[in-house]
Amino acid sequence: MSYQTNQDLPVxxxxxxxxxxxxxxxxxxxxxxxxxxxxxKAHQVAWYAIRSQAASLNSSISSSLQML
Numbered sequence: 001m002s003y004q005t006n007q008d009l010p011v012x013x014x015x016x017x018x019x020x021x022x023x024x025x026x027x028x029x030x031x032x033x034x035x036x037x038x039x040x041k042a043h044q045v046a047w048y049a050i051r052s053q054a055a056s057l058n059s060s061i062s063s064s065l066q067m068l
Contacts (some may be wrong), residue, residue, distance in 0.1 A: 001039070002029070002030040002033055002034070003026045003029060003030060005026075006019065006022040006023065006026060008026075009022055009023075009025065009026060013025055014026045017050065021050060021053075024049065024050065024053060025047075025049070025050055026046075028045060028046040028049035028050070029042045029045070029046035030042075031042065031045075032044075032045035032046060
């Protein structure tokens with residue numbers, strides 16, 4: 001089952017993520033579900049996408065701070 005809105009996401013996802021991150025998680029989940037056809041795998045992919053995005057963001061912030 002794909003998620004149409006952030007309110008459809010599991011409670012633990014909504015509790016841990018900001019609204020923007022929920023949008024990202026939902027998009028990653030829906031795409032992975034379409035690709036793999038497995039909800040468990042889709043959740044794994046979505047969490048990996050969130051972690052990767054956060055790591056990328058932290059790296060960008062660190063690089064920006066080093067330039068100051």
